[in-house]
Amino acid sequence: MSGIAxxxxxxxxxxxxxxxxxxxxxxxxxxxxxxxxxxxxxxxEDGERWCAIDTGLDMGDVKAHWQTLLAHYPxxxxxxxxxxxxxxxxxxxxxxxxxxxxxxxQAEYMSAVLYAKGIDSYAPTANIELFxxxxxDDSRVEAMRLRGNAYGRNVPTMxxxxxxxxxxxxxxxxxxxxRVIIGRGHCPEHASLYAESLGVLICGDMLLxxxxxxxxxxxxxxxxxxLGNFLQSIRAFADIPDDVLVLPSHGRPYCGARxxxxxxxxxxxxxxxxxxxxxxxxxxxxxxLIPVLFxxxxxxxxxxxxxxxxxxxxxxxxxxxxxLTRCNEGxxxxxxx
Numbered sequence: 001m002s003g004i005a006x007x008x009x010x011x012x013x014x015x016x017x018x019x020x021x022x023x024x025x026x027x028x029x030x031x032x033x034x035x036x037x038x039x040x041x042x043x044x045e046d047g048e049r050w051c052a053i054d055t056g057l058d059m060g061d062v063k064a065h066w067q068t069l070l071a072h073y074p075x076x077x078x079x080x081x082x083x084x085x086x087x088x089x090x091x092x093x094x095x096x097x098x099x100x101x102x103x104x105x106q107a108e109y110m111s112a113v114l115y116a117k118g119i120d121s122y123a124p125t126a127n128i129e130l131f132x133x134x135x136x137d138d139s140r141v142e143a144m145r146l147r148g149n150a151y152g153r154n155v156p157t158m159x160x161x162x163x164x165x166x167x168x169x170x171x172x173x174x175x176x177x178x179r180v181i182i183g184r185g186h187c188p189e190h191a192s193l194y195a196e197s198l199g200v201l202i203c204g205d206m207l208l209x210x211x212x213x214x215x216x217x218x219x220x221x222x223x224x225x226x227l228g229n230f231l232q233s234i235r236a237f238a239d240i241p242d243d244v245l246v247l248p249s250h251g252r253p254y255c256g257a258r259x260x261x262x263x264x265x266x267x268x269x270x271x272x273x274x275x276x277x278x279x280x281x282x283x284x285x286x287x288x289l290i291p292v293l294f295x296x297x298x299x300x301x302x303x304x305x306x307x308x309x310x311x312x313x314x315x316x317x318x319x320x321x322x323x324l325t326r327c328n329e330g331x332x333x334x335x336x337x
Contacts (some may be wrong), residue, residue, distance in 0.1 A: 003259025004209060006252050007245065016065040018043055018073060021253055022200050022245055024174055026073070030056035030065060032086055034302065036211075039086045040249050042202055043069075045174045049076035052100070053193070053202055054249065055090040057154055062090065066097075075100040079165070081204030081249065082187040083112040085154035092157025103163040103171070105182065107189035112158050115151040124149050126219035131308045135285025135332050140304050147301040165191045178202075181237070185230025185313075186213040194240070202247045207237055207260050209251040212267055216309035217316060227268060227317035234261050268314075275314055276323050276337050283327065283334035286311035 013019035018026035024045035029038050042053040050073040056062045075098045080088045082104070091102055091112075102109075114122035128136075128144050136144075165171070167182040171193065178193040183206040193202040205213040217224045240246075240257035247253050254260075271293060278284055278292045290298050290307045293314070298307045315335055318324040324335045 003263065004254045004256035006209075006254050008253060012252075015061070016068040018069060021247065022198060024176075025198070025200060025247075026050075027247070027253065028065075028069065030062050031060060032057060033059060036250055038250065040247065040251075042247055043073050044176075044178075046076040047174060049074045051076055051173045052078045052094065054079075054081055054087040054204075055094055057086045057089040058093065058156055059089070059154070063093065066090065066094065070098065074098065078102045078159075079171075079191070079193070080104040080108065081192065081202070082190040083108040083115070084187065084205070085151060087204070087249070088112050088158065089154050091155075092159055095159040096157075101161070101163060102159040103165055105165045105189035105191050108187060108191070109158070109162050109164075111188060112155060116149075116155045116158065118149045118152060121220040124151075127305070130219045130222055130312075131287070131304075133331060133333055134308065134312055135287035135334075136304070136308060137287065140287075140299070140301070143299075144301045144304060150302070183230070183233035183236070185215050185226045185228075185233055187216070190233075192237075194244075199241075199243065200245045200247060201237070201240055201257065203237070203249075203257075205249050206234060207246060207257060207264075208248045209246070209254045209260060211250065212264060214306045214310055215268075215313040216306070217312040218309055222312075223316060224313070225316055225320055226313040227272075228320065231265060231268060234264055237261050272314060272318055272323070275318060279324055279335050279337040283329075283336040285332060285334055286315055289315070289335075 013027050013029050018028050021027045026043040028041040032039055043050045052075050077100050132141055165180050169180040170177040176195045176198045178195045181192040183190040186205050192204050192206055215227050215230050217226050237257045238261045242256055246257050274292050289311050319326050326333050326335050
């Protein structure tokens with residue numbers, strides 16, 4: 001991709017192994033059961049032990065891979081970038097196995113606990129109702145209802161306590177200080193970690209090299225300006241030097257943070273222009289606009305969740321800035337330019 005450089009080519013860490021990407025930093029790659037079929041986890045040398053960044057999903061061989069890794073990389077602590085299941089699914093289990101404490105931002109920890117328990121607006125039925133108001137058809141509504149609380153199944157336990165990460169905080173891990181950079185839009189309070197002395201940025205999902213992270217609006221905050229928050233957040237990465245090694249949660253490590261920020265900004269501007277054009281001739285719902293944003297079949301409940309949340313996020317952004325007007329027609333929101 002223009003503007004960024006992959007330092008390790010096509011080389012990937014084998015299953016149940018850790019590959020060195022910088023002195024004292026190891027790359028782990030765990031499977032996921034989705035079209036996005038992997039997540040990258042990171043180990044940072046922390047004295048005689050290791051700090052794990054994210055945990056992987058509670059599925060398949062992931063626990064067995066961790067058992068193998070723990071024999072060589074005993075954990076001192078766990079840091080979770082955000083609440084999504086592929087990042088915290090095994091946080092509780094790893095804590096039980098190793099007694100390693102968890103650190104994450106407050107909004108992300110609380111989101112994990114509330115979604116796992118399905119409390120009030122964090123229950124699956126609340127999202128289903130939000131999506132129904134945005135035009136989701138009955139067949140996909142029913143498929144989501146039958147899916148139930150997939151989050152709770154994927155995050156069966158969380159550590160009962162945690163340490164709070166905050167914007168600008170410096171976390172000492174081994175020989176280096178890592179500065180916490182908070183990002184919003186993909187989730188409420190995503191934590192990236194930047195070690196200037198080491199020349200490494202662990203960006204989580206905020207600055208993926210070849211795909212855009214899901215920009216999401218869900219039931220707890222249905223009018224959230226998630227896209228505006230995301231675009232503002234990624235500007236914090238624009239001043240990262242081009243030779244800093246960026247470690248993303250999906251895809252391959254790369255250099256060129258500024259170029260990636262600019263590409264993400266251009267991508268979302270283009271998508272917004274496409275949505276406005278689609279709303280000129282007749283009012284549209286978030287559901288009817290899914291084919292504008294995604295050029296593939298969106299039918300299974302997992303993809304519907306992401307597609308609807310992303311469409312609503314873009315529509316909220318455009319409405320706030322006066323590019324679209326929302327009306328309520330029989331309990332369904334429609335947008336026109």
